[in-house]
Amino acid sequence: MATIRFEGLHHSYRPAPRDDADADWALRGLDLEWGDGGAFALLGPSGCGKTTLLNLISGLLKPTRGRVLFGDDDVTRLEPGERNIAQVFQFPVVYDTMTVFDNLAFPLRNRGVGESEVARRVGEIAAMLDLEPTLGERASGLTADGKQKISLGRGLVRSDVAAILFDEPLTVIDPHLKWRLRSKLKELHQRVGRTMIYVTHDQTEALTFAEQVVVMLDGQIVQSGTPVELFERPHHTFVGHFIGSPGMNLLPCEVDSAGAARFAGVAVPTASRGAGSIRGKRLELGVRPEFVRFSETGIPVRVERCSDIGRYRIVDLAHGEHKIKMLAAEGVAVPSESGHVTFERHRTQLYADGWIVE
Amino acid sequence: MALELRDVSLRVGADLHIHPTTLQLEPRGFNTLLGETLAGKTTLLRLMAGLVRPTSGAIRYAGRDVTGVPVQQRRVSMVYQQFINYPNLSVFENIASPLRVTGAGAAEVKARVGRIAELLRLSPLLERKPNELSGGQQQRIALARALVKDAEIVLLDEPLANLDYKLRESLRDELPLLFADRGCTVVYATTEPAEALLLGGQVATLHEGRVTQYGVCTTVYREPRDLVSARVFSDPPINVVPARKSGGQIVVGETVGWPAPPAARALPDGEVVVALRPHHVRLAGQPGVAVRGRVLICEISGSESVVHFALEGATWVSQAHGVHSHPVGADAAFSLDVAHCMYFDAQGRRLTVGD
Numbered sequence: 001m002a003t004i005r006f007e008g009l010h011h012s013y014r015p016a017p018r019d020d021a022d023a024d025w026a027l028r029g030l031d032l033e034w035g036d037g038g039a040f041a042l043l044g045p046s047g048c049g050k051t052t053l054l055n056l057i058s059g060l061l062k063p064t065r066g067r068v069l070f071g072d073d074d075v076t077r078l079e080p081g082e083r084n085i086a087q088v089f090q091f092p093v094v095y096d097t098m099t100v101f102d103n104l105a106f107p108l109r110n111r112g113v114g115e116s117e118v119a120r121r122v123g124e125i126a127a128m129l130d131l132e133p134t135l136g137e138r139a140s141g142l143t144a145d146g147k148q149k150i151s152l153g154r155g156l157v158r159s160d161v162a163a164i165l166f167d168e169p170l171t172v173i174d175p176h177l178k179w180r181l182r183s184k185l186k187e188l189h190q191r192v193g194r195t196m197i198y199v200t201h202d203q204t205e206a207l208t209f210a211e212q213v214v215v216m217l218d219g220q221i222v223q224s225g226t227p228v229e230l231f232e233r234p235h236h237t238f239v240g241h242f243i244g245s246p247g248m249n250l251l252p253c254e255v256d257s258a259g260a261a262r263f264a265g266v267a268v269p270t271a272s273r274g275a276g277s278i279r280g281k282r283l284e285l286g287v288r289p290e291f292v293r294f295s296e297t298g299i300p301v302r303v304e305r306c307s308d309i310g311r312y313r314i315v316d317l318a319h320g321e322h323k324i325k326m327l328a329a330e331g332v333a334v335p336s337e338s339g340h341v342t343f344e345r346h347r348t349q350l351y352a353d354g355w356i357v358e
Numbered sequence: 359m360a361l362e363l364r365d366v367s368l369r370v371g372a373d374l375h376i377h378p379t380t381l382q383l384e385p386r387g388f389n390t391l392l393g394e395t396l397a398g399k400t401t402l403l404r405l406m407a408g409l410v411r412p413t414s415g416a417i418r419y420a421g422r423d424v425t426g427v428p429v430q431q432r433r434v435s436m437v438y439q440q441f442i443n444y445p446n447l448s449v450f451e452n453i454a455s456p457l458r459v460t461g462a463g464a465a466e467v468k469a470r471v472g473r474i475a476e477l478l479r480l481s482p483l484l485e486r487k488p489n490e491l492s493g494g495q496q497q498r499i500a501l502a503r504a505l506v507k508d509a510e511i512v513l514l515d516e517p518l519a520n521l522d523y524k525l526r527e528s529l530r531d532e533l534p535l536l537f538a539d540r541g542c543t544v545v546y547a548t549t550e551p552a553e554a555l556l557l558g559g560q561v562a563t564l565h566e567g568r569v570t571q572y573g574v575c576t577t578v579y580r581e582p583r584d585l586v587s588a589r590v591f592s593d594p595p596i597n598v599v600p601a602r603k604s605g606g607q608i609v610v611g612e613t614v615g616w617p618a619p620p621a622a623r624a625l626p627d628g629e630v631v632v633a634l635r636p637h638h639v640r641l642a643g644q645p646g647v648a649v650r651g652r653v654l655i656c657e658i659s660g661s662e663s664v665v666h667f668a669l670e671g672a673t674w675v676s677q678a679h680g681v682h683s684h685p686v687g688a689d690a691a692f693s694l695d696v697a698h699c700m701y702f703d704a705q706g707r708r709l710t711v712g713d
Contacts, residue, residue: 245527
């Protein structure tokens with residue numbers, strides 16, 4: 001068990017990547033440190049580099065440039081087998097002809113662990129995953145989530161791993177079971193305290209599992225923070241859009257001579273303080289649908305659509321050509337045609353060329 | 359066009375894959391089939407399309423029995439979870455392919471492909487090949503192909519399942535609008551309750567080859583007829599706990615109780631099953647029955663908190679807006695908003711005021 005650190009990590013799948021061509025690089029200069037025993041998530045759209053980073057940690061790939069360190073050990077050039085990493089993949093990897101017990105015991109027996117220790121560890125993991133009743137059964141008879149539990153169990157059974165990597169482990173699982181397995185994983189992390197790294201494009205999975213979420217785009221880190229930080233104060237409009245469902249509203253704005261942001265001729269108070277260096281930059285207001293409210297005055301809007309999705313309604317509003325989404329809780333009245341909205345000041349940010357104005 | 363199943367069943371060997379099903383789908387409407395993997399969604403779609411012949415019963419399009427009519431002779435199109443495109447053809451030719459089969463003239467093909475491409479925002483991509491495009495764009499091509507030939511029935515089998523989260527979000531937003539003024543009947547299969555709610559229209563809940571309920575989406579969500587439908591249509595899973603009616607009270611375990619609502623008042627004393635959605639297990643201080651439970655798991659997504667806790671021998675889940683952190687193992691207070699409780703008998707039948 002150890003801290004995991006990346007220093008100046010670059011990776012390209014091309015034979016001769018050019019320094020000045022971003023498109024040549026799958027990862028472009030990552031510096032990051034993850035504390036021992038934490039729960040981390042790599043989140044981003046397809047092609048953002050998250051799986052490349054995972055493969056650099058496990059050793060399936062060697063970086064073009066930069067270093068990977070576990071504690072003080074430079075493992076950059078080590079093979080996967082020399083790294084003490086367990087990995088759980090998107091699809092369950094299960095030996096169908098073996099029993100559930102033998103499947104869970106496999107990584108331990110492989111390393112010559114004695115049978116009494118094997119029985120103890122397997123028993124412990126099976127209890128945590130509610131697999132005890134099936135230990136004597138053949139794995140082939142299990143359901144999809146049962147098989148994926150075995151994969152999780154095999155990842156967890158060794159006590160000597162530096163980290164457990166999860167590569168979209170719940171993608172093939174139905175929503176009901178997804179809730180169960182996700183909660184199980186969270187519970188397991190709380191109990192075993194091992195470093196866990198979870199790769200996904202699904203924000204709900206990332207945010208509910210991890211203490212620290214790294215949002216990636218085009219081979220770079222856009223923001224690394226707690227779920228609350230990413231939700232309340234996205235550093236970049238991409239994070240605002242990507243996290244949250246629906247994502248953050250982004251509206252073009254101006255800043256007047258007094259430093260106040262204006263949209264549609266209405267002054268909109270924001271959490272951003274200094275105007276900083278915004279001259280000549282593209283300015284936007286960012287506010288999440290959760291923080292839009294109907295009021296007597298404010299920005300005039302048309303109500304275009306109101307979708308009841310049970311827990312709340314998603315209201316599609318428009319001011320001229322600009323769309324604004326808001327969430328209305330049960331019991332909140334939604335005007336039928338038009339009205340005014342205001343934004344909660346402390347949750348409204350100003351962005352210049354996509355980056356937050358502090 | 360009206361699509362109707364009358365006592366349709368499908369038996370494969372000794373297994374009954376689809377139990378006798380009678381279903382009259384809203385004509386020109388958006389209909390969702392909601393159920394877990396293997397609930398029978400795809401089988402039902404294949405029966406509707408004519409790709410499989412039912413063991414018994416009849417399928418009627420606009421009042422006409424089409425049970426024995428092969429799929430080619432029905433005006434139906436289908437979109438699959440795994441988008442299928444012709445890799446060697448341009449986007450234009452991919453979309454045009456169903457029209458080529460019907461022998462439509464070049465001018466007509468161009469006009470119709472142009473119109474549908476505009477609608478699906480594919481116009482700038484018409485000369486490209488599918489594999490140069492993103493997953494979302496490729497699925498839009500498959501959708502365009504299904505729509506270009508003016509099918510009267512469009513069947514969609516988890517069309518967004520293989521796409522990125524954010525892409526799914528935007529296509530979910532667009533799909534109902536896309537079909538709104540086309541006059542075709544849409545049937546859309548999904549495993550995700552949230553998706554069914556976002557798409558709106560009508561929903562049929564499916565479980566183990568049986569349609570358990572059909573109706574307006576929000577009505578089925580709010581007023582499930584039985585426990586199975588309530589469970590199928592809940593995300594996160596609905597809290598289901600055994601309770602008993604004793605005198606005028608509903609009692610859970612030893613310490614939690616509240617006055618029985620009108621729906622349950624007429625019942626003899628004895629066992630009932632109580633179901634309460636996680637967002638109705640509210641934060642302490644809000645209206646409802648105050649309880650204290652031992653926190654098992656605490657999931658905070660930034661915008662909301664999901665807390666699992668043990669209370670009276672059962673595990674409960676609370677879902678609330680905002681950040682509400684509780685240490686695992688400690689006691690925490692919640693409020694059960696029992697006005698939203700649903701009551702079921704031992705067979706899982708909903709107890710309503712009329713009973």
